[in-house]
Amino acid sequence: MTSENTNSPRAVGEASRSKKTRLPYYPGCTLKTTAKNLEDSALATAEALGIELVELPRWNCCGVVTSLTDDDLMHHVAPIRNLIRVQEMNAAGLADGETRLVTLCSMCFNTLKRSNARVRERPEDLTSLNDFMYLEEDYDGSVEVVHFLEILADLGAEEIGRRVKTPLTGLGVAPYYGCTLLRPKEIGIDDPERPTIQNDILQALGAELIDNPYKTVCCGSYQTVQDKHAVAELAHGILTHARAAGADVLTTFCPLCAFNLDNRQREIVERHPDFETIPVLYATQLMALAFGLGPESCRFDLNFVDPRPMLSSKGIMKEEAWATRQA
């Protein structure tokens, strides 16, 4: 199997200066509902960078959480069916022969890429899956599942920096990764122990990078359903360490991490009355602001801890821009 990490960084930046690069895009259910703030800000950011993320005309659940058991192929049906949709999109002339499928939700990224890796490694599994989906055209293994962060890294900090209209000067940003972008390492987009892929981007936006070792500590994931207080304790550790290191906000690309780090601050405050809440943002929300795209594309109303007071205190947002809308 060819590693998707060696995917040659095609000249997206070059293209963005002349004409838009169109890339097939898989949103996932959360980006259409509770994480609309990730989708809207990412689509706006991409457009400003000359990239058009073209949503698959037809898509289903990513399969959420890869099936790890050897004989359970049923749960690979959903992810592989989505990859067939990329082939269909190309056949319909909607994707310029582009085989990369861009994801934004790190959970969707993880699930789709792992299923893709599985069927590439085990052709007999691909045959079984294709046979089961006999109404669809066969999946040929050609799709490369990528994350939007990889597209940004390919573009490079210089290209991103060129778009900045409102630098995030004086804003301490702690990048947070969680696990699904990084693990297992065969499909991860960066070093699973010491990821840095957000660093250049945040610095290009003019932010003060607050790198800290808690960036890969588990957020508690789905335990949030079973035991919200256990998750709140994990989040408490991650947030207080980021704060102690000088962070004003944290950034993530995972809607589940965002929920656990952001929404669980309600439970943290109950147990730790001295805890000072801290905004948790999708990195693309900060990018959209830095690019001067306005708060409309950021959907800050979906963030649990309102980041707007912090952002306006740093002069990154105008206070009336949100105060009037709130009234």
Add this chain to the structure above:
Amino acid sequence: MGNQTGMMERISESTRSLTTGVDTKDVEHWVMIYIMGRGYRVPADLTIMTAMEFAGYRLIRSCGCRQGFCGACATIFRREGEYKLESALACQTRVEDGMSLVQIPFSPADAASYDIASEAYAYSVFSKHYPEVARCVSCNTCTKACPQDLEVMDYVQSAIKGDFGGLTEQSFDCIQCGLCAIRCPAEIVQYNVAQLGRRMYGRYGSPEPAHLKARIAEIEEGKFDEALDRLAGASTEELEKLYAASERESDG
């Protein structure tokens, strides 16, 4: 529409049970079908429904409009030599030689009760009333079962995405026969999920049609009171004459 009477006669003719007035001497092509395991020789050009009647079944349930609209005649069948169980509407599907079949008159499926006015117009309405939608593994079995050729899996996915407009569009021709729910390995009641979605879209999502608003105002002003009184007092013969001469208005 001058040919209205002729059309009504043709519809009435086509829905008449073929078991009456068929002279078996005139039937050229015959097939064997197996209704609940028992073999019957029936004329080859009958639908499953009329073939059952030819075989002597009197349909009290599993039979409604005979036009493919009501969804009452859900049928499970298998072609000779095939392993696949397929599904169809008995009134819309012709018998084939060697076909084995049974009718499913009713699906005792869960239908949530809710007050549409107090539900939030968000995807959460589905997880609240039909949480099993989240269990969809995208196997597409529901789509294969649908006698209306709907993309059932795609409308379930639209529910998960909170796309009420898409769900309405994709499920609009559902006749609620229940075959999708019977086949679903995730135990989703697709057709009731879709009905909830369409109701939500109708109430909160779709734009209010201007012509409907105008017509309601006209009704309230009493514009049609006199005409209605006239109809209410008309004889059956007069009504039949009026119906035959009526023209359908455009939907505007």
